[in-house]
Each structure stands twice: as structure tokens, then as C-alpha cells.
Amino acid sequence: MKGGAEEARYRSCGSKRRYRSQGDALDAALLAGVERERAAYRCRYCGQWHLTTRERGDPPRGSR
């Protein structure tokens, strides 16, 4: 069965809202009041940023 990659791309990119920067993504989460439940990640498909649900409670690391 094909389409696995397409589906993964849709789920991690196509179905999501895009943000120009990590700051924009985090701002959107903040406005929605869900900043503790969301993490921003840079998309490998479109090169922009999306928000994902944080499940393990790991704090984001790295930038900032």
C-alpha cells in the first residue's frame, strides 16, 4: 500500500497551520492558552513552523 509518506506529510505538515517562525508559533499557542501543551517544531517538508501536542511533558530545548 502506498501513500504512507504522503499521509505522514499530511499529518505533520499539510493538515497543520504554518508559522513563519518559532516565535509566531509559540505566540499562537499562547493566545489560545495552550502554550504548556504545545511545542513548536520546524517542519522538514515546508521549512516553516508548526505546533504539535506535547505528550511527554518535555520542556523544549535548544533555541531561546
Ligand SMILES: [Zn+2]
Ligand atoms: Zn510543514
